[in-house]
Amino acid sequence: MKYLLLGALVLSSSAAVKAQEGASAAEQVKEILKNKPADADKQIKAIYKKNKKNMEAVVGIARAFYEANDTANAHVYAQYAADKNYPAAYLLLGDIQAKGDHEGAGGAASTMYRQAIYFAKQAGGTIDETPYYRYASINRGVNLPDAISMLDQLGEDAPELAANGRVNLLKGRVYDLANRVEDAAKAYAQVPLNALEERDFLSAARANYLLGEYNKSQEIVDYGLKSYPRKFTYNQLGMFNHTQLKNYDKALEYADRMLNQSDSVKMNPEIYGVYAKALNGAKKHQEAIDVYKKTLELEFDSQDKKAGVIKDLADAYKGIDDYENAVTYYDLFLKTVSHASLTDYADLGRLYVQYADKLEGDAKIEKLTKADQIYSDLAEKNADAKEYSLFWRARVNQMMDPEAKDGKAQPFYEELFNAIMEKAEKDKADMARVKEAGQYLMVYYLKIKDDTQRSIEFAEKLLTVDPANETATQIVSMKK
Numbered sequence: 001m002k003y004l005l006l007g008a009l010v011l012s013s014s015a016a017v018k019a020q021e022g023a024s025a026a027e028q029v030k031e032i033l034k035n036k037p038a039d040a041d042k043q044i045k046a047i048y049k050k051n052k053k054n055m056e057a058v059v060g061i062a063r064a065f066y067e068a069n070d071t072a073n074a075h076v077y078a079q080y081a082a083d084k085n086y087p088a089a090y091l092l093l094g095d096i097q098a099k100g101d102h103e104g105a106g107g108a109a110s111t112m113y114r115q116a117i118y119f120a121k122q123a124g125g126t127i128d129e130t131p132y133y134r135y136a137s138i139n140r141g142v143n144l145p146d147a148i149s150m151l152d153q154l155g156e157d158a159p160e161l162a163a164n165g166r167v168n169l170l171k172g173r174v175y176d177l178a179n180r181v182e183d184a185a186k187a188y189a190q191v192p193l194n195a196l197e198e199r200d201f202l203s204a205a206r207a208n209y210l211l212g213e214y215n216k217s218q219e220i221v222d223y224g225l226k227s228y229p230r231k232f233t234y235n236q237l238g239m240f241n242h243t244q245l246k247n248y249d250k251a252l253e254y255a256d257r258m259l260n261q262s263d264s265v266k267m268n269p270e271i272y273g274v275y276a277k278a279l280n281g282a283k284k285h286q287e288a289i290d291v292y293k294k295t296l297e298l299e300f301d302s303q304d305k306k307a308g309v310i311k312d313l314a315d316a317y318k319g320i321d322d323y324e325n326a327v328t329y330y331d332l333f334l335k336t337v338s339h340a341s342l343t344d345y346a347d348l349g350r351l352y353v354q355y356a357d358k359l360e361g362d363a364k365i366e367k368l369t370k371a372d373q374i375y376s377d378l379a380e381k382n383a384d385a386k387e388y389s390l391f392w393r394a395r396v397n398q399m400m401d402p403e404a405k406d407g408k409a410q411p412f413y414e415e416l417f418n419a420i421m422e423k424a425e426k427d428k429a430d431m432a433r434v435k436e437a438g439q440y441l442m443v444y445y446l447k448i449k450d451d452t453q454r455s456i457e458f459a460e461k462l463l464t465v466d467p468a469n470e471t472a473t474q475i476v477s478m479k480k
Contacts, residue, residue, distance in 0.1 A: 025051045026060030033068045048077065055086040062092055071096050082115075087123060090116035091131050098138050106138050113138075117157075127158035133170050140178040147174055165191040169200060176203040181210045193223045202233050214241045232262040236271055243274050248281035269298045273309045280312065285319035292316060307337035314351075323355035342378060342385050349374035349392060356399065365400055372396045390416040391433050398440070404448050413437040421461055431465065438462035442475055452478060 025047050032040050044061065051057035062077035075096050081089035094112030097105050116131040132154040136147040151171050155162030162168075168190040175184035188196070188204035196204060201224030208217035218241040224234050238254035255275050259265060272295040279288035292313040300306040314329035330348050334340045352371035356364045372393055379389035394412035401408035417437040420430045438458055446455035452475075459475040466472065 025054070025057040026064050029061045029064040030067070033064060033070070048080075052080070055081045055084055055089070059086065059088045059092060062089070066092060066096060071099060085119045085122070087116045087120035087128070087131075090119060091128075091134070094131065094134060098134070106142065109138050110135055117153075121157065127154070127161070129154055129158070129161060129166065129170065132157075133173075136170065136174045137177060140174050144174075144178055144180070147178075165195045169195060169197075172200065172204060172207075176207065181207050185211055185213070188220075193220065196220075196224070198224075198228060198231075201228070202231075202237070205234075205237050209237060209240060209244075212244075214244045217241050218245075229257075230261060230263045232258060232264055232266060235262050239278060240274050243278045243281065246281060248278050251278035252282055252284075269295050269300050269305060269309065272298070273305075273312065276309075276316070277312055280316045280319060283319065285316050288316040288319075289313065303336060304338050307333050310336055318351065318354070321358060323351070323358060327351055327355060342382055345374060345378055345381070346385075346388070346392070349378070349396075353396060353399070368396050368400050372400075387416060387419055387433070390419070391437075394437065394440070404440075404444050407444060407448060409440060410444055413440045417441060417458070417461075421465075426465065435462070435466050435469070438466070439469075439471065442472060446475060 028047050029044055032043050037043065048058065048061055051061075058077055058081040062074045062081070065071070065074035065077065074092065078089045078092045078096065082093060090112045094109045094116060097109035097112055099105075113131040113135040116128075117135075120128060120131070132150050135150045139147040139150070148171060151167055151174065154170070155167040168187045172184050172187035172191065175181075175187055184203065185207040188200065188207065191200075191204075201220055205217045205220040205224070208214075208220065218238060221234050221238045221241065224231065225238070228234060235254050235258035239251050239258055242248070242251035242254060255278060258271075258275075272291055276288045276291035276295065279285075279291060292309055295309050296306070296313070300309075310329055311333040314326045314333060317323070317326040317329060327348070330351055334344060334348065337344065349371045352367045352374065356367035356371065359367060375389045375392045375396065379386045390412045394409045394416060397408035397412060398404070404410075414437070417434055420426060420434040420437075423430060426434065438461065441458045442455050442462065444455075445451045445458065455475055456479050459469075459472040462469055462472045463476065
């Protein structure tokens with residue numbers, strides 16, 4: 001037994017020496033390639049000759065050429081080791097093929113990675129995850145199931161890597177590279193947080209953010225920040241998460257870390273926009289306005305993203321009751337966005353109503369008239385918005401004629417009331433609108449038009465959908 005142990009010790013010692021010699025050879029070649037002496041080729045050949053029986057050293061020499069972007073010589077030396085079926089040589093040959101842009105480069109690289117896996121298993125010993133992951137990475141775009149299958153194979157060949165979450169971590173990376181957000185999040189969810197590496201914290205947190213899982217995303221961000229407190233992208237995502245969660249004060253804490261306590265601050269319109277949104281949410285409207293205006297000076301990669309910032313700027317002005325600027329910028333938003341929705345147009349109408357509420361006299365009537373026209377146009381744009389249009393036109397005209405002396409709201413409420421009453425089924429919005437319309441019409445005909453019979457007719461109809469309405473009950477009781 002002691003001789004067996006002694007033999008194992010000798011083998012282990014020999015492997016360590018070869019590894020040390022291999023590293024030394026690679027470093028020597030790197031230095032030569034860096035300094036570029038006149039006899040560089042001669043010096044490198046001498047190093048190879050001295051180490052040609054040490055495959056680790058030969059591959060180290062080849063990789064030195066690869067890292068110096070000399071793939072031709074890298075291939076030559078890697079092939080020397082590949083001829084001896086050395087797994088790391090095939091790994092490098094795969095990297096060389098993957099770096100090329102010629103037709104079939106991906107397939108050739110995949111073949112080399114498979115060879116690296118095959119000869120490593122033949123040699124025995126610890127499984128290297130690298131060729132499995134490289135194969136999966138290069139095939140993610142052409143055959144994602146095959147790419148993931150290779151990582152499943154890694155889990156079978158190295159069960160400890162499946163057990164500790166490493167296989168799922170690599171799957172998360174591949175799914176992330178393939179823009180399969182939900183799959184990436186699921187894979188990363190099976191990895192202990194303390195097993196994530198620097199790149200993974202961002203990928204896992206971002207995947208959860210994109211899925212709307214803001215609390216989960218933030219949990220990952222905060223764990224990553226324990227090790228990388230000055231990481232700009234982590235602090236940025238912390239601001240994004242808390243802004244979405246409407247934790248605006250907390251969002252601004254991460255914004256401060258992002259801007260003042262991070263390395264390599266790299267702002268763009270989207271980041272500025274979220275920062276301004278957090279300021280706006282925290283009622284720091286003037287600061288938000290300043291940031292929004294600064295953002296609009298930047299280049300956007302999408303006209304709609306710029307439109308979104310303009311819309312938020314309008315909202316910030318509304319926050320300080322500057323409705324003149326609010327409607328100006330909201331109107332600019334509608335002109336900038338590629339496809340304004342009916343809701344977008346309706347929001348402009350509501351903005352004019354809010355503006356009017358701050359005014360008196362002719363100025364008030366002017367803004368309400370604009371709101372009325374917007375709601376009128378809304379019905380013209382889409383017949384499905386007819387009832388919504390009638391409802392808001394009725395309200396706007398009631399604001400212009402609060403005592404109902406001129407009956408401005410009557411035609412809109414009456415048309416709305418009749419349209420809803422004709423429906424076999426009425427939803428919550430219908431019920432709220434028909435009650436409001438019926439209430440107005442009963443009182444209008446009774447007190448303004450002195451038409452008791454007409455008032456009773458509306459009261460009776462209203463009681464069929466709102467039997468607890470006391471006003472309607474009282475009016476019906478007047479019936480002779």
